[in-house]
Amino acid sequence: MTALIKSYHIKKRDFIRAGEASINVQNLLKSLSFDSNLIRRVAICGYEGEMNVVMHGGDGLLSVEINSGKIVMVISDNGAGIEDIDLAMRKGFSTASDEYRKMGFGAGMGLPNMKKNADIFNIESEKGKGTEVRMIFSMRKEGG
């Protein structure tokens, strides 16, 4: 059985459509009857990732690969990149501008939250070139 691959574009500073890719992935997984908590974990990571791209990244891409055994989600962008990944992964650390903070973002919980919700979490970034977050979720399919 071949995996199902879906990709969605994420546009820089497009707050209105941000979250749409995650909702699409969410609905896709629902039609496959994945465990609802797994779907929720994927949705949370997708949304946090999308917001990161919208705020800090340039334009980006969210793609999912759905296998019967696992879900791989890759969120990549060609934005500013992260200088110090260890620092970025720290809870509460954020480089969000005042403008974003006024909108209620920039609590510095995005990346840590993604790491918490994914089973495998991997982040690579180069300053000035972009960032790629790769997450794997394993499936605990419930009967029926």
Add this chain to the structure above:
Amino acid sequence: MDKDIPTSSYVDFDKDRCIACVHCVRSCPTKSIRIKGGKSVHLVDHCIGCGECIRVCPTGAVSAVTSKLASPEKEEISVALVSPVLFAQFPGIMPAEVLQGLKQMGFQHVVDMSYFLELFLCAAEEYIIRNRTTRKSPWPLISPVCPVVVRLIAFKFPSLLPNILPIIRPLALMVREVKQLIARQYGVKEKSVAQYYINPCPTMLAPSRTSIKQKRLYVGRALGINDVYAELNRQIEKIKSSDAPHFQKDLFDHGTTGSSLIWCLSGGEIANMNIEHALAVSGLKETITYLEKIEMGLFKNIEYIEFRTCPEGCLGGTLTAIDKYLAKSVVQKMIIKCGIKKRVSRKDMLQSYEEGWFLPETSTLRLERLFGEEKEPLSIDSLHKIEKILAMIKGKDCSACGAPDCKTFAEDVVRGKASLNDCLVIRARGKRVTPETSD
């Protein structure tokens, strides 16, 4: 493949009146309606009773399942349970007159919901405040009051079931208490108390359909506000024209207050709640959008969200008699006239709270069993097929096939419930296809 044809517990479809226009098909949030053979409407899946199809049907082919008003049987004690939305239907008329009108229609007792709404509110507040330390439930808690929201969550957002506030709904509380009190008063069995809930939406059931998957219901009968409106109006005219209207005292004369009338409006539930971080959302589309967002982890800083799937709240229900904006202005005026007073205090209800008096009548597990998605899950292979069909149709969601959109149609085809040749676009291209040729 079809086990049995599903019927809705909440709406009836009149196939003779149906003109196959697909309005209802497109409005259904669970995508459960199809037009079959270009002719008439069919329910293919779960109905959650939101009433959107009733709202959009141009010919009146879709109607709510309510018990029509029959003269009560002799050995029964008939009780009218009144949603505050009923008061919003009569401009310039005070609640007491509306209740008296119902009595003149033949109900032995008339109970206004306001007292139970206050009880619920108190218990809800208590749970939310305790949850700050116990953390038994995840934030944000979701109001259990609108039954459509609860069913929608069970059907589409099961991961949010633990967010539903575990407090008994005001209606269920009222039904339980009134039944017990009347049975005791008359020394009869609870069975002989016939309760008619007069409500603005089709979410309650007719007696002939009281079991959805064996769910036992508290309310025996439900009447739409529009079922009683004409007769009630006549009775109120009578009261108005008589010089000295005679108001009988009733067992449950708590008196209607502004704090219960405000429940008709979106935001009315949280208005009197002593919770700072609370939101009110109304309308079906908005509700779905917000539930999607909560599922993505948003609104964790909000403690309570009141959802109403009807626009503007309960007075936008599909079974109301007058326009919702008119009703809104009636309510706003009446709230000011009646004044906001609280009759239930935390002290009054604390003991019953500890005794479990306010525990919900249905557990979340049961809710999921009752209203959860029943369709066979698709396989990844079927998803591939769906993608292929979609690529072939390149459709514009025209619904001419009788499905709400191309994606649902493609899913129907893969599930063997529709034929690709039902698609207008494919037919127009003049090539008949079978699903196999698409592989």
